[in-house]
Amino acid sequence: MALFTVFLFSFFILHHRVTSDLTQETQALQTFISKLPHDHRYSWNSSEFVCNWRGITCDATNSSVIYLRLPGARLVGEIPRNTIGALSKLQVLSLRSNGLTGGIPSDFSKLSSLHSVYLQNNNFSGGFPASLPNMTGLERLDLSDNNFSGEIPLSVNNLKKLTTLLLQNNGFSGELPSINVSLIDFQVSNNNLNGSIPISLSKFPASAFSGNINLCGNPLPSCNNTNFLSPAPSPALTKPRKQSKKLSAGEITAIAVGSALFVALLLLILLLCIRKKTKTTQQSKQPPKPPLQSSMTDAGTSSSKDEISGAAAAAGEKNKLMFVEKGVYSFDLEDLLRASAEVLGKGSVGTSYKAVLEVGTTVVVKRLKDVVVGKKEFELQMEVLGKMKDDHLVRLRAYYYSKDEKLIVYDFMPAGSLSAVLHGSRGSGRTPLDWDHRMRIAMCAAKGVAYLHVAGKVVHGNIKSSNILLRQDTNRDALVSDFGLNMLFGGLSTPNNRVMGYRAPEVLETRKATFKSDVYSFGVLLLELLTGKAPNQTSLGEEGIDLPRWVQSVVREEWTAEVFDVELVRYQNIEEEMVQLLQIAMACVSTVPDQRPAMQEVVRMMEDMNRAETDDGLRQSSDDPSKGSDAHTPPTETQNSPATVTP
Structure with a gap:
């Protein structure tokens, strides 16, 4: 009985402490959101459990907040003290793409469990946050596109687990410290840094240091090439050369020859000008060519x-x-x-x-x-x-x-391509492609490819966003173009960077497109719609990484919210749908062809997604997506794609 009493007392004390900790974190988060202007979607209701608030993720026991993700939440102003810093078990912090100002509060140094910090695309200012080097468990730090200034401290070396450090597009100055941690991704471009690049950082490409005009050393040009640093010789050590009072016969001959050559050159230039003018006059008298020709x-x-x-x-x-x-x-x-x-x-x-x-x-x-x-x-x-x-x-x-x-x-499709609409200028005045439009485009493209595979027995061979064209009347319906042309080139056309990002791994070896490789390409297209990133986009991080592998690495680290396009975070109640479409896309980009679903299965999975609206034709369609306009049911596709692409 005494043992049971001790156990009950210990459980009560532990439960009280856990409840007390979560209560303090709840109060800290309410203070944080109440002191900053924000999107109405993040007006957390105090009557609801904190672990159910938008942007908040708790641990498995619901005893502590471990993820705080508020990207594009329209937060404006300085982060109040004793708010985020009170989340003692916080592991992931994402405040990217807001209007936050000022510096990083010093109480961030208490966040010893933090391993990923994303503060890019804000208006933070001041020196390098002094609290960050104290977070010894930090693995990823992104401070890019802010107004930070001052020197990058040598104390960054305290972050022994750091693999990603992104500081580009700020105002950092001074010399780069010798950073000896195991960095995989590093960027300091477009700052005011000077001096020589440390040997420990010379493994990164020149693009990581570009935009710092006074920075030199490998991989940038050598510091020895800056001649303006070499002192001028002392006049006292320079012995004046004795001048000759009259020209020698050789010097007179050289001057005469040089003068003759100069006159000949002038005559040659004049002759060429006259011939060019005559040729231009003759061409202007010829009839113009037909425009297309x-x-x-x-x-x-x-x-x-x-x-x-x-x-x-x-x-x-x-x-x-x-x-x-x-x-x-x-x-x-x-x-x-x-x-x-x-x-x-x-x-x-x-x-x-x-x-x-x-x-x-x-x-x-x-x-x-x-x-x-x-x-x-x-x-x-x-x-x-x-x-x-x-x-x-x-x-x-x-x-x-x-x-x-x-x-x-x-x-002709006057509305243009998905690539142009999705990746066009993202400056002011841009109309973002919203979630419903993206889903409609994805569904229409899926049905088009499914029709090719099942009804036509045709492999597309070149699925990419520039080959998905939009209708002008709604800007929502999409049509698939450039299908079945790979047969004309004896397999695949000459590869380029735009196409390579969509191609299945096996195609790079066999040079033959199949139904399954089309599914892979379509999966990349879905990832492009979800992330807003082009498959060949260099900002994916590690050099040579492709979009599917980048998404897989993000999901594997359990920060899935960082995958999605920031332009989508403004829309309400779509998180579940985005995750569902992400799961479909990841199934399509499986490295093993036989593990990829057939296109008609992809269409069915997309139709089965839990859409709130059912009157826009995105789900519950009575028409089989792979039927032609004559509504005849096509033959069922075999599980394995043919070895050759013969329609």
Whole structure:
């Protein structure tokens, strides 16, 4: 009985202490939020349990606050003392993308459990926070894009576990200290630092130090190259050279030869100017080239309209502009070449032009490069692609094949691409792509790719955000373009940085796209929508890391909230949906192809997401996403993708 009494007393004392600690943390958080202007979503209700507040995460026993994440919460002003500093068990602090000012409170030094601090994109000022070097468990520290100044202290070496230190875009000055901790990611660009880069930091790329004009040493230019630091020789030690009173015969000859060469050079320059003027006058009298043809020639081809037209006349019907469906457009090759043209972009498969015909019709002409198949194979593939008729695909309308030119014609989408809308200028005046729009675009793209796989048995081969085009009427519906063209290049087109970020690991070795590699690319596209980051974006951190691996590393460290685009944090009640879509995306980017879901399964998972609204067509659709416009059910896709990409 006595033992039970002791146990009961100990439990009571422990429970009282835990309850007391959480009560103090609750009061500290209420003081913090009450003293700063903030987004109404973070007006925490004192009647609710603190562990259920937005942005707050407690430990498994609900006895302490361990995560405080308030990114983009519209916080303005200085952090009050005895608020965040009172969260003794805090592990992750994220206050990025707010309007916080002043310095970091000294009581932050009490946060001994803190391992990740994200304070970027605020207006903090003052010197390097003196409290931070006392957090010996700190692993990640991001103070970038603030107004910090002064020297970076040598006491940073106290942070033995530090792997990430980001201080770019501030006003730090003085010399860089020799930091000897095991840093993986380091940035001090665009500050006022000077002197030589320590050997311990020379392993990082030059971009980590750029924007500091007085900084030198490996990997920047050597400090020995700064000649202005070398003292001028003393006049007393410089012996004046005795001057000759008259010129020698050799000097006179040299002057004469030099003068003759100078006159000859002047005459040569004058002659070249006259010839250039004559040539310009002759060119101005020539008739102008047809606009589209002129654009094509400027893009790097030696062919001309006469060559194409002459080849077509010699071959008869063989080189006509071929329409995949009669009665939609009424123009021919000559009309197309006379159209006014504007270059829309240069991709991995060719250059795209916006062509406005004289009759007012606007189309997109894609001029393919490096096509390796013959005329027959080209036409057969165009016939296959021309049969792809779905509301979520950009329609192929016509094509042209000759020895010198291979053209394909699509409908024009004036609203542009997802890439342009998502990654356009994020300055003032920008209209962000909200969550509902992103979900609608993702669903439409998924249905388009699923139709290709199931109904058409066609591998897309080049899924990326610039190939997802938006409708002008709503700016929400998306259409998939540039599908099935990889067959024309004998597999995959020449890789570039934009495409490489979307490609499945196995494709880099086999050079063959499959249904499963399309699923991987679509998963990267979903991650792009969720994070707001392009797959080739250099700000992902470690050099060479791709978007899926970056997201996996973030999720593995249990700070999933840092994954999502800051432009999405302003919207309410979407966290669960974002996490659900993130889980779908991570399944798609599995490194093992057989572990990836089929595209029609991806569509079903997206439709099953718990959407609050059901009247926007995003879920509970009665139409199978992979059915064509004729509503016939396509054959079921086999589990394993074919080894070759034969539609």
